[in-house]
Amino acid sequence: MIHSGGKVVQPGKWIMDSGASDHMIANLSSLKNVKKAPFNFNIKLPTGDTTLITHIGDIVLEGGLKMLNVLHVPGFTHNLLSIYKLAKDNGCDVTFHAAICMIVDYMSRKLRGVGKLTNGMYYLVDSTAKEGIKDQLKGQQLICVTCPMKKFSKLPYPQSSSRAKERFDLIHIDTWGPYRTGVKVIRSDNTLEFADGACKRLYASKGIIHQTTCVFNPQQNACAERKHGKFLEIARVLKLQVVFLSCIGENENGTWDIVTLPLDKQAIGSKWVYKTKYNPDGSIERYKSRLVILGYKKVYGIDFTKMFAPVAKLTTVRALLAVAAMQDWIVCQMDVSNAFLNGDLDEVVYMKMQLGHTGMGSRISVSLDS
Structure with missing residues (x-):
């Protein structure tokens, strides 16, 4: 059943239906790889009448979205897009928001399609309208909070409110140098490299205060740890690419x-x-x-x-x-x-x-x- 609170549904547009099990279309000429339906199955229309499914075919939408086994229903006046089949056949995540619906590739996270809310229903928009909606979305937070939080090994550490008043009053480091400016405080983790006799004598000769993080709380030295983490991520990515490219080149x-x-x-x-x-x-x-x-x-x-x-x-x-x-x-x-x-x-x-x-x-x- 298709309805919109008594309002007229726009013909020729794709209605994004999360409850539909199959794609449906009224215009046979829009289908490719057309073949006759191998079964006799009737569709009940909102008027109470029934109509027969006559053909099955495929459609490729803008952005490369493919719609397979689309049902041609001659007595239908609207086009239904099944969210279930769209996500399954294209490897996409489909999320609904207050005014739009977003189709995102679950591997690359690239936006592949957008639906716009009109008269209580979401319609798939063309490329021109899609770019306009993307411009409107800039600066808005539409990211699922659960996705990044499930990657956390620990709960977020409370952000520090203490700030140095002047430059070089406080420096966050793990391993850093050389430097030619007077340093007042050095903050590091509890590694032994910063606590041996040579470092202590250097701190005393330069008038530097050495602060260490609490045990098992590297978040207190987050500035340096984040930088180290970034270097490790880059190294892992480079290693992955080298291994994969070598596999691509061999295939013995x-x-x-x-x-x-x-x-x-x-x-x-x-x-x-x-x-x-x-x-x-x-x-x-x-x-x-x-x-x-x-x-x-x-x-x-x-x-x-x-x-x-x-x-x-x-x-x-x-x-x-x-x-x-x-x-x-x-x-x-x-x-x-x-x-x-x-x-x-x-x-x-x-x-x-x-x-x-x-x-x-x-x-x-x-x-x-x-």
């Missing part, structure tokens, strides 16, 4: 290809997993990293039909060792390098390109096959 096993994502396919994301391998004496042997595809986003029965992950139970291993000991058998051990490459993959899996690889197009993905 021929298990993937860089392709254009088909309209009827959905690419899934990936993440890097890091592990440190240690020697028997506890020293570090090497650092390991691997790119893991987010397979949990696939749906059983739609994207795949079976799983096979052989894992030996510890009880079975102990039983075999016990039998080998009693029978005086020779026990050997072997390891298969890249064992996962020896499996057969019947389906073609599409993975999104890693963030940071610009200039390759929004629909470029990695095709994984056997």
